[in-house]
Amino acid sequence: MSVSDTTQPSDQPEPSAGTTEAAGAVEERGTADARAGGSAVGGAEPGRHGRFVGWLLHDRPVGHSGPHRPPPHPTHPWWKVMCLTGVDYFSTLGYQPAIAAAAVGLLSPLATLVLVLLTLLGALPVYRRVAAESPHGEGSIAMLDRLLGRWKGKFVILVLLGFMATDFIITMTLSAADATAHLVENPYVPGWLHGNEVLITLVLLALLGAVFLRGFGEAIGIAVVLVVVYLSLNLVVIVNALWNVITAPELVTNWRNLLTTEHSNIWVMIGISLVVFPKLALGLSGFETGVAVMPQINGSPDDDPAAPAARIRSARKLLTTAALIMSGFLITSSFTTIVLIPADEFEDGGEASGRALAYLAHEHLGNVFGTIYDVSTILILWFAGASAMAGLLNIVPRYLPRYGMVPDWARATRPLVLVFAVIAFAITVIFKADVDAQGGAYATGVLVLILSASIAVTLSAYRRGQRGKTIGFGVISVVFVYTTIANIIERPDGVQIAAFFIFAIVLTSLISRATRSTELRVTQVRFDPEARRIIDQAAATGDIRIIANEPDARDVAEYREKEAEQREVRNLPENAHFLFLEVTLTDASVFESELEVVGEERFGYRILRVASPTVPNAIAGLLLAIRDETGVMPHVYFAWAEGNPFYFLFRYLISGEGDVPPVTREVLRRAEPNRSNRPWVHVG
Known part of the structure; x- marks a missing residue:
């Protein structure tokens, strides 16, 4: 997970058919995965089965996304x-x-x-x-x-x-x-x-x-x-x-x-x-x-990419x-x-x-x-x-x-x-x-x-x-x-x-x-200056508390009600400060996405807004990004949803919503195996 203030667009052309990813790139990705708490394929001293699996997965063709793309293939007349x-x-x-x-x-x-x-x-x-x-x-x-x-x-x-x-x-x-x-x-x-x-x-x-x-x-x-x-x-x-x-x-x-x-x-x-x-x-x-x-x-040096x-x-x-x-x-x-x-x-x-x-x-x-x-x-x-x-x-x-x-x-x-x-x-x-x-x-x-x-x-x-x-x-x-x-x-x-x-x-x-739906599915998180200022202010207190809220609140009463509800359920003191997080759904059929976090103050409350194909995955990705950026473990607060859990599961797979709290927790569990490094999820 990486966080940056500005987008870094790539002007590299798409690689061509028949190219494969370099061995060093694959090894570097495996090392990075190991540093993040995962495990590289085969381990340090793989057995016969591990060596075979490593050989099978060594070459990666065109279309592989991520930071280790192969260099552009030579072009021809x-x-x-x-x-x-x-x-x-x-x-x-x-x-x-x-x-x-x-x-x-x-x-x-x-x-x-x-x-x-x-x-x-x-x-x-x-x-x-x-x-x-x-x-x-x-x-x-x-x-x-x-x-x-x-x-x-x-x-x-x-x-x-x-x-x-x-x-x-x-x-x-x-x-x-x-x-x-x-x-x-x-x-x-x-x-x-x-x-x-x-x-x-x-x-x-x-x-x-x-x-x-x-x-x-x-x-x-x-x-x-x-x-x-x-x-x-x-x-x-x-x-x-x-x-x-x-x-x-x-x-x-x-x-x-x-x-x-x-x-x-x-x-x-x-x-x-x-x-x-x-x-x-x-x-x-x-x-x-x-x-x-x-x-x-072959193209031309003057071509628009x-x-x-x-x-x-x-x-x-x-x-x-x-x-x-x-x-x-x-x-x-x-x-x-x-x-x-x-x-x-x-x-x-x-x-x-x-x-x-x-x-x-x-x-x-x-x-x-x-x-x-x-x-x-x-x-x-x-x-x-x-x-x-x-x-x-x-x-x-x-x-x-x-x-x-x-x-x-x-x-x-x-x-x-x-x-x-x-x-x-x-x-x-x-x-x-x-x-x-x-x-x-x-x-x-x-x-x-x-x-x-x-x-x-x-x-x-x-x-x-x-x-x-x-x-x-x-x-x-x-x-x-x-x-x-x-x-x-x-x-x-x-x-x-x-x-x-x-x-x-x-x-x-x-x-x-369906089986991969609870993967993190967030490839990058970027904060605008106002969102970074809001997060830095919260981190300076040593406590980042976020209330998940429905987007497009109409008046201040909704924010007051949400805040009062969480203080009462969690028995939190009056001096505990909250941020509000609002996720707007986009195309739910998209699997992976980059998050653009926008900060604003509305009705006296500090709000982080983000658009994403799925709500739970976006929240999990944002929490991990805040943790990595500030070094402070964030807390997120939800209210239980009323309804049939099987209906909510189907709704999550199709529309990206559903019963958000347990799915958010599962996404975090899969993304961060170490419990002590996992952001806190509170439901009440």
């Missing part, structure tokens, strides 16, 4: 950061053309064109706006958090985190499964690997987890190499495929004849493409990741360039694969199932080039899982600990890696490492996140009075509402997995919030 998002976004080329062909058959090119139009005219404008309004890596979820607020906003965030977990976890499992498909289908790989796809995928996921357990270092350099090589190889494959199509025009004629035989006219084709489009939504991934990595983009204009411009270049590159690859790959590859090869067990471009690489450029392509694809798909893991390790500590909705160990990297790895193992086994089977869950997570971003920017434009943009973003939101609902109806397994994550997150969050 926007095109390099684009490669970091590209390992997720561009790697979908490994399976997107095959999934599109399996889903819509001959209509794959037209349905993919619809996807591209929605990407460029829908998702891209939405996320360009998100980049401007959330430039520190929080993404669209933070926008909704600010726009909605209170418990309603917290619940919406928990639900969205469930869908985000679905998106990122399935990115890991689906990418690993497709990497396995490219591995086992390579002609140089031993035949005994066939049939062991689940085991191979589990090994890839285990290797991914091991990388993060050891410590995930600088990723951008690796990402640049992987993306440049991968896109270059894809460009070779597609240019060669287009040349084969041009030199054999009968292939296009055959495809067009089959298409017109199946569908009577172009309007029917467009209608069907619009209906089946949600099945292709995997090609929309990468936008949320694009805004999440904004802190790694609250709205870094140069960084926002670069982030928009990143989003636009990535969308244009991906759109070009999607259109050309969907056309060439459907024209050149026999339809039965896209079916389960076919050589193009889950790997259409790899099929073309082997078929038209030879097995040597095809093997090089396979290796590149396997690496970028595996690294896409690393990108997803880094996203999870960035998002979970950013929100849930701040809400008090996870145990404190969730700030640490390694325990979270183990949790996510176990979940990924389970999903891989359930879906048998099948790429197509996981497509629905992946698309559901992607679409819900884009829908939430669309709604966030629509609400933002509405509140700013931007009518035209409100209508435009509203139309985009309606399109994504249809797309999301259609995908859920067509492939309910995605929302079922998301429902599991949502239920698990909400349940554990509520349990954690």
